[in-house]
Structure formats: C-alpha cells, structure tokens
Amino acid sequence: MKQPPESNVHLVDHGFMEARAKLLDIAAFLDRLERHDQADDYRVRAFFEGLNLLDEPGADRAAKVLLALSDPSEEPIAEAHTKGAAGAFSPEVET
Amino acid sequence: MVSRTTDDYQRMALAGCVAINEPAFWAGYDRSNEQGFYDYFSLLTGFEPQRAATFGIKHFSWMCINPKEAEDVGLADAVLALIPEFLQKPTVLGIGEIGLNKNSRNELVVLEKHIQLAADHDQLILVHTPHLEDKLKGTRLIVDALKNHSAIRPERVIIDHVEEHTVRVVKDAGMWAGMTLYPESKLTANRAIDIIEMYGTENIWMNSACDWGISDPLAVPKAALEMRRRGHSETQVHKVFYENPAAFMGQCPKFVL
Numbered sequence: 399m400k401q402p403p404e405s406n407v408h409l410v411d412h413g414f415m416e417a418r419a420k421l422l423d424i425a426a427f428l429d430r431l432e433r434h435d436q437a438d439d440y441r442v443r444a445f446f447e448g449l450n451l452l453d454e455p456g457a458d459r460a461a462k463v464l465l466a467l468s469d470p471s472e473e474p475i476a477e478a479h480t481k482g483a484a485g486a487f488s489p490e491v492e493t
Numbered sequence: 494m495v496s497r498t499t500d501d502y503q504r505m506a507l508a509g510c511v512a513i514n515e516p517a518f519w520a521g522y523d524r525s526n527e528q529g530f531y532d533y534f535s536l537l538t539g540f541e542p543q544r545a546a547t548f549g550i551k552h553f554s555w556m557c558i559n560p561k562e563a564e565d566v567g568l569a570d571a572v573l574a575l576i577p578e579f580l581q582k583p584t585v586l587g588i589g590e591i592g593l594n595k596n597s598r599n600e601l602v603v604l605e606k607h608i609q610l611a612a613d614h615d616q617l618i619l620v621h622t623p624h625l626e627d628k629l630k631g632t633r634l635i636v637d638a639l640k641n642h643s644a645i646r647p648e649r650v651i652i653d654h655v656e657e658h659t660v661r662v663v664k665d666a667g668m669w670a671g672m673t674l675y676p677e678s679k680l681t682a683n684r685a686i687d688i689i690e691m692y693g694t695e696n697i698w699m700n701s702a703c704d705w706g707i708s709d710p711l712a713v714p715k716a717a718l719e720m721r722r723r724g725h726s727e728t729q730v731h732k733v734f735y736e737n738p739a740a741f742m743g744q745c746p747k748f749v750l
C-alpha cells in the first residue's frame with residue numbers, strides 16, 4: 399500500500415526546523431495556560447491525551463491523535479444548536 | 494468562488510489552474526428563505542463561470558442546501574424543489590456539498606433527501622464531512638447512508654475533507670476521497686502527501702479551502718510543489734492534481750476541459 403517517493407529526500411533535513419518550532423509553540427502554550435491558571439479545560443485534557451500518544455511507535459500517531467480528539471458516539475444527536483466544532487470532545491460540553 | 498475576490502481567480506490562473514469546481518455551501522450567514530438559495534444558485538451558475546472565464550478558467554458547480562443550514566427540514570424541502578432546474582445548467586456537475594455538520598437527526602434526514610435527489614437525476618455526489626471532533630462519527634453516518642441506497646454507485650461519490658482517521662472508511666467503501674487543504678486549523682499539505690504515501694494515488698484528490706475562514710486558493714499548487722520537494726515523481730503529481738479530478742468529474746459528460 400505504501401508508495402515511498404522515488405528519490406531520496408532527507409526528511410529530517412526537510413522538516414525538522416518546522417516541527418521544532420511547533421514543539422516550542424506547544425510548550426509555550428501549555429506554560430501560558432499554567433501561568434494564567436487556565437489549564438483546567440476539557441480541551442486541554444484531551445490535548446495531553448494526544449501528546450501522550452506521540453511516544454508510541456507504529457507510524458500511526460496522527461490517526462491515533464485524531465481518534466483521541468473525536469466524538470466516540472455513533473447515534474445522531476437530537477438537534478444541532480450550534481454550527482461550529484471545538485476540536486475536542488466532552489460528553490458534557492455542547493460545541 | 495463567491496467568498497473570494499477576482500484577484501484570486503487571477504492568481505489561480507497564473508499558478509496554472511485550468512478549472513474550478515465550487516460546491517454550494519454556507520454563505521457566511523443563514524439564508525432566511527428559499528429565494529436566497531435561488532439567487533445563490535443563479536450566481537454559481539451565471540456570474541461565477543463568467544468571472545472565471547475572464548482568466549481562462551472553466552468553472553463548474555454543485556447544487557444543494559449545505560448541512561450547516563439543514564436543521565430546518567421545511568426550508569430544506571423548499572430548496573430541494575429548486576435544484577432540478579439548476580441540474581440542467583451546462584456547468585453543474587451534481588449534488589454537493591451535502592453531508593453532515595453536527596451529526597443531527599435533521600441533518601441526516603436532509604442528507605437522505607439529497608441522496609434520493611441524486612439517484613432520481615443520476616447525478617454525481619460531492620460530500621462534506623464534519624470538522625474536528627465530529628468528523629469520524631459523521632463520516633461513518635454518511636458512508637452508511639450512501640451505502641444503504643441501492644441506486645448509488647460508490648465510484649460516483651467523493652467524500653471530502655478526509656483526514657488520517659477517516660480516509661480508510663471512505664476507501665473501503667469504494668468511494669473517492671477528497672483532502673481539503675487549510676493554511677491552519679485542519680489538514681496541511683504535508684499531511685495530505687503523507688496520506689498519499691500511505692494509501693496510494695488511486696481515487697483521491699486535493700482541494701483548496703476557499704471559504705470564509707483563513708484559506709488559500711493556491712493551497713493546491715503549493716501542495717504540488719511540496720510533493721515534488723519530497724521527491725515524488727512528476728507522473729504521480731500529475732495524477733493527483735490533474736488526472737484524478739478530471740477522471741472523477743469526467744463521469745459527468747458536462748465536464749469538458
């Protein structure tokens with residue numbers, strides 16, 4: 399199923415600096431929430447759940463993080479009261 | 494592209510774009526009655542093809558009441574009644590973007606009505622899947638609704654906005670997968686290319702989000718550039734960005750480049 403590119407691009411050279419910058423943005427984001435005492439939020443808890451998945455090998459981290467942030471229910475909801483989505487799921491919070 | 498300026502058409506032409514397909518979607522506000530949709534459909538089938546033609550770009554569109562405005566089934570019925578007239582227009586390729594937004598019962602009812610309309614008029618189908626936490630559940634509900642209709646052929650359906658956790662659901666159902674590129678917030682070019690590497694180049698395309706959020710009509714050519722930078726062959730790039738969309742939309746005889 400996999401179709402690796404024909405030429406040999408060094409993907410660490412290609413993507414490291416961008417990923418490093420994003421890592422630091424995440425670190426600073428979490429620091430900021432802590433400094434302002436706003437880390438107690440269902441979205442932040444889901445975020446940490448996603449972060450913990452990054453350590454697991456298997457080349458399916460992105461899919462696993464997305465699953466961790468998804469509504470796990472299967473039945474349609476009774477009625478839509480909003481249009482937007484929050485990016486993380488909580489059974490108590492309507493988004 | 495009703496949410497964009499004419500400059501965007503010019504920039505897309507400069508980047509090598511030969512055709513645009515624009516689904517009927519949310520207008521940034523809820524329309525108060527079906528007449529608002531009639532005017533919108535007239536814009537999509539009249540002014541927009543003219544505006545695109547100024548830059549040598551072919552403009553095609555899809556008709557529906559989008560899922561964000563589908564909670565009111567009465568309004569949806571009134572809009573559905575307008576659509577057959579527009580299916581006769583020379584640039585309309587099918588029904589879309591239908592689907593779900595918050596995965597509500599009424600959205601699902603309206604989705605099923607659109608699927609029936611597509612079946613009755615033998616139309617291609619373009620599907621919007623919900624965003625973020627709602628996507629996985631919505632994609633499954635949509636694929637089930639399509640599979641449950643005996644007249645719908647999966648190869649005539651494209652399920653858009655797939656990501657890493659939904660692409661398999663779509664591919665396993667035999668449907669086409671669309672990957673919508675966003676400058677922030679959702680799928681990026683690099684992740685879309687990863688999906689191509691994992692799932693292959695068959696029955697998949699990329700499109701640029703060109704909506705009311707921060708979006709970039711040049712996301713598609715930028716992704717093609719990125720695919721080349723990552724060492725993919727020109728043959729593969731051409732397949733994903735030209736041959737595949739042409740093959741899917743070419744199932745409608747009105748799609749001529």
Ligand SMILES: [Zn+2]
Pocket residue numbers: 590620621622653654
């Ligand atoms: Zn959409």
